[in-house]
Amino acid sequence: MTSLLVAEHVTKSFLLPDGSDHYTVLENVSVNVRAGEVVALLGRSGCGKSTLLRILAGLIAPTEGRVLADDAPLTGPNPNVAMVFQSFALLPWLTVQENAELGLTARGVAKEESEAEAIKALRMVGLEGFENAYPRELSGGMRQRVGFARAFVMHPEVLMMDEPFSALDVLTAENLRGEISELWEAGRFPAKSILLVTHNIEEAVTLSDRVIVLAANPGRVRGELMVDLPRPRDTKSGRFKHLVDHIYTIMTNPEAVIKQVPGEEPRFPSLPHARAGGISGLLEMIVDHGGRDDLPQLAERLRLEVDDLLPIVDAAVMLGLAEVAHGDVMVTNIGAEFAQASQDRSKEIFREQLLRRVPIIQTIVEALRGKNNGKVKADLFLDILDEFYSSKEAQRQFATAVDWGRYAKLFEYDADEEILQLPED
Numbered sequence: 001m002t003s004l005l006v007a008e009h010v011t012k013s014f015l016l017p018d019g020s021d022h023y024t025v026l027e028n029v030s031v032n033v034r035a036g037e038v039v040a041l042l043g044r045s046g047c048g049k050s051t052l053l054r055i056l057a058g059l060i061a062p063t064e065g066r067v068l069a070d071d072a073p074l075t076g077p078n079p080n081v082a083m084v085f086q087s088f089a090l091l092p093w094l095t096v097q098e099n100a101e102l103g104l105t106a107r108g109v110a111k112e113e114s115e116a117e118a119i120k121a122l123r124m125v126g127l128e129g130f131e132n133a134y135p136r137e138l139s140g141g142m143r144q145r146v147g148f149a150r151a152f153v154m155h156p157e158v159l160m161m162d163e164p165f166s167a168l169d170v171l172t173a174e175n176l177r178g179e180i181s182e183l184w185e186a187g188r189f190p191a192k193s194i195l196l197v198t199h200n201i202e203e204a205v206t207l208s209d210r211v212i213v214l215a216a217n218p219g220r221v222r223g224e225l226m227v228d229l230p231r232p233r234d235t236k237s238g239r240f241k242h243l244v245d246h247i248y249t250i251m252t253n254p255e256a257v258i259k260q261v262p263g264e265e266p267r268f269p270s271l272p273h274a275r276a277g278g279i280s281g282l283l284e285m286i287v288d289h290g291g292r293d294d295l296p297q298l299a300e301r302l303r304l305e306v307d308d309l310l311p312i313v314d315a316a317v318m319l320g321l322a323e324v325a326h327g328d329v330m331v332t333n334i335g336a337e338f339a340q341a342s343q344d345r346s347k348e349i350f351r352e353q354l355l356r357r358v359p360i361i362q363t364i365v366e367a368l369r370g371k372n373n374g375k376v377k378a379d380l381f382l383d384i385l386d387e388f389y390s391s392k393e394a395q396r397q398f399a400t401a402v403d404w405g406r407y408a409k410l411f412e413y414d415a416d417e418e419i420l421q422l423p424e425d
């Protein structure tokens with residue numbers, strides 16, 4: 001993927017106030033921003049984040065190293081970026097509308113066009129109707145909305161944000177952060193990429209695809225982590241919390257080597273959401289069809305969309321009862337036996353396949369067999385699944401495991417008491 005913005009071996013030092021010596025703020029920093037991604041620069045206050053942004057924006061020059069904007073070395077202000085500041089940096093004597101137009105005016109854009117762009121941008125940030133207000137008449141959150149509008153009108157390649165939410169109260173920050181994510185996720189964000197500077201770990205994980213962790217004194221890159229979580233981000237999910245904890249540990253341990261979250265691969269492979277009865281019915285149909293079937297034709301006969309059929313097929317594959325190749329689904333030998341045997345034998349096969357191939361079922365059965373009364377609270381397994389899935393998906397995973405386990409007569413589930421137990425006999 002192409003990089004829109006690159007810092008190569010950037011070092012920045014300032015002369016000490018008495019002029020005696022140099023003070024190194026950034027040392028040998030290399031970072032890049034690719035098209036289409038949100039990158040967070042995460043580091044403690046004073047580690048040189050704002051200095052790095054100013055260098056990337058071409059507002060100050062590095063002492064050593066260079067910046068590339070669209071592969072060309074930068075020698076002055078970077079025309080491909082726009083910035084949102086922590087302090088909003090609005091001009092108090094200009095109206096909201098005039099503040100929003102500022103960058104376009106400076107660029108010599110015709111009045112009519114800059115007005116239209118500003119109105120569009122103000123609408124995006126929810127400030128329609130406030131065009132003629134002055135900054136002092138606005139709350140902090142609204143002032144920062146103007147800050148965003150002023151950056152939006154530039155349609156920059158990279159929109160830079162320097163701690164844009166940290167001057168706001170918690171709830172206002174959360175709202176605005178949510179709106180920015182929504183614009184990004186809806187594909188309506190008026191920039192190709194975002195470079196966010198923050199000292200807030202949760203903020204970095206909520207907004208970005210990649211977190212670059214900076215160390216202080218002198219400022220340098222410690223490493224980076226991919227944020228491979230589905231959007232919109234579920235800040236309550238186990239994986240979200242796990243990643244935040246992991247980054248927290250890294251940041252509080254200067255010696256720690258940065259690696260992706262250990263054990264991020266689910267210990268419990270995701271169960272396709274299909275009922276045992278549905279799996280059984282599907283295999284019978286394929287057996288009746290000679291043991292092999294074309295997926296689209298099968299979907300049509302069942303009056304299902306292929307997408308609705310797939311979880312059932314995936315479940316049969318997971319259980320070793322079917323295989324898929326070249327758009328066809330075929331029953332395996334054990335699958336054929338399962339589909340044709342007596343009900344008791346059929347359940348026995350299902351049971352054996354579950355115990356052999358489905359880790360969450362193994363875990364549940366082991367836990368039940370380890371108890372004298374053969375009973376365990378559902379919460380135990382939900383807590384385990386919460387580590388790997390959002391709480392909603394954890395519930396669904398559990399429900400599917402319960403359906404399969406009951407069908408196989410491996411355990412029973414009392415939904416009122418929320419208790420799993422071994423069958424009576």
Ligand SMILES: Nc1ncnc2c1ncn2[C@@H]1O[C@H](COP(=O)(O)OP(=O)(O)O)[C@@H](O)[C@H]1O
Pocket residue numbers: 014015025043044045046047048049050051052
């Ligand atoms: N123009 C400057 N002259 C001297 N020191 C500076 C200048 N700009 C920044 N610094 C120093 O560089 C360090 C990093 O500052 P900054 O980039 O603002 O950090 P951050 O944004 O991570 O909090 C600070 O110690 C700050 O005092």
Ligand SMILES: [Mg+2]
Pocket residue numbers: 049050051162163
């Ligand atoms: Mg700063």
